[in-house]
Amino acid sequence: MTNIVSQLFELYGVNMPIKKVILSRNGYVDYPEAPYDITILDKRTFPEWFERMRAISSPLKAKQLKGAQALLEYCQTTSSLRPEWEAEYNQTDGNQHAAP
Helix, strand or coil, X not given: CHHHHHHHHHHHCCCCCCCEEEECCCCCCCCCCCXXXXXXXXXXXXXXXXXXXXXXXXXXXXXXXXXHHHHHHHCCCCCCCCHHHHHHHHHHHHHHHCCC
């Protein structure tokens, strides 16, 4: 995985470190012998980590945004509307095109 991200960063001219994380906000990850370069965030550790991240007052840097953009441009997104979203979308869409 690191190799792929490194290649993408090189392709898009992004120069920043890559950190490996296993993240499960609502579940548990039991991996007692995790490699030293992987951070594990699960239900037990996520809240503390998240609060630390929220407390950081420095804004996102341009190179962080460039890195995120590089990853998102390379990714494929497959999505579908949930039935409740679809009903809301159709209702809103119908109101926008209705005669006054």
